Amino acid sequence: MKLLICLLLLIIHVLPGYSQNDSVETQIQLKTYLEETSVPLNREVVYCIELSWIGDLSRYRIVEPGDPVITNLELRRSGSSNRAYTDSAGNPRSVKTISYYFRPLEMGMAYIDGVVIRYEDRFTESEESLLANRLSAKIIEPVPENKNGGLLIKILIQLIVIIFILTVIYFVVKYFRQKKINQSAEQEVRLTLEDRFLERLEKELDHSKKTAKENLDCFSKIIFDYFNKKYSIPSAAGIYPVINKLTEDGVDESIINKLKQYSDMINLSRFAGENISESDLHLFIDTFEQLLNELNNRQNR
Incomplete structure (x- = not known):
């Protein structure tokens, strides 16, 4: 009987020990801190709540603690982040960090009261809570603002905008110039x-x-340039090779006869010194235009 009682006492003593170890392995560790404990009046006080545990991030559901009670501070924004890594012992560890950003109101001491953090263990379906420590920060004189740095940034931004606008203008002008060149080439x-x-x-x-x-x-040069390009007949060859080509092309006989007259008058003007009247010149120019239009119409048919 005494032996049975001793065994029961031993079991009762051992079992809580195993339960306690399991709880320790899965419990959340809480750490609260300020990024800086001495903060200038024109800077931010950053308050961090760090929760870490062994296991996956999904093991616990953390209830957001809400905004803490503060003194000599004004809350500007807050946020949270998660990360996971493997510790030196090879265990997977998870970390959740909740950060608060405060603006100091005046120089002196500032206080952040502790907040209650509730969490649920999804594995055991139990709920627990933790209490963050109350922290304080010393608000000191503001530091000089780097106005030159801000001015340089503004100048840099303006230069980038100007360069961008000039680049757009350059390519737009280049595009329309090229388009005009292409249109002229096509024409x-x-x-x-x-x-x-x-x-x-x-x-x-x-x-x-x-x-x-x-x-x-000037007219003589134009007409002989044309026959040279059209029939590859040089000006020194005279009018008769040209007449033969025009006859082969079926040009109207009246135009051919007027061109013969023009050639004869040119020769008289050059070698006999006879002048060609303005009206005769207009007649020959009109005849040449008539020839060009006739040949042009044939090509467009």
Whole structure:
């Protein structure tokens, strides 16, 4: 009987010990601290509540403690973060940190009263609570603000904006210039040889500023340049190879006859010194324009 009583006492004594060890292994460790205990008036007091335990983050559900009671401080914002790591013994550890950011009101001492932190153990379905310590901070004179640094940042931002705007303007201008060049190139490609020589007649002949002889020389150069490009006939070859080509192309006979007359008058002007009247020159220019338009129309059919 005595032996049975001794065994019961031994079991009662041992079992609580095992229960206590299990509780220790899974309990939450609480740590409260200030990032700085001496804080200038124009800086923030940062109060941190750190909860850590062995196991996964999902093991405990932490109830947010709410805002603490404070003295000589004003709450600006708060937040929380989680992290997990493996300790030196190879155990997975989880840490939850709740941070409060306060603005000091005046120089002197500031106090943050302890808060009650409740949590639920999802494994055992039990609820517990912890009490954070009351902490104090000394609020000292404000430190000078780095105004030059702020000014440099503003200047830098303005420079970035200006560079961005100039870059946009550069590429926009470049785009429209390139577009204009492309359009001009396309238009140039669409122009026939006859179109280009019609433009030359309009640009290079000036009856109001040039004499009849100057216009005649200019017109002669234009007409022989055209036949050279059209039929690869040099100006020194004379008018007859040109007439043969025009006849082969089926050009109207009246135009061919007027070109013969023009050639004869050019020769008389050069070698016999006879002048060509302004009206004759206009007639030959009109004949050449008529030839260009006729050949141009044939190509567009």
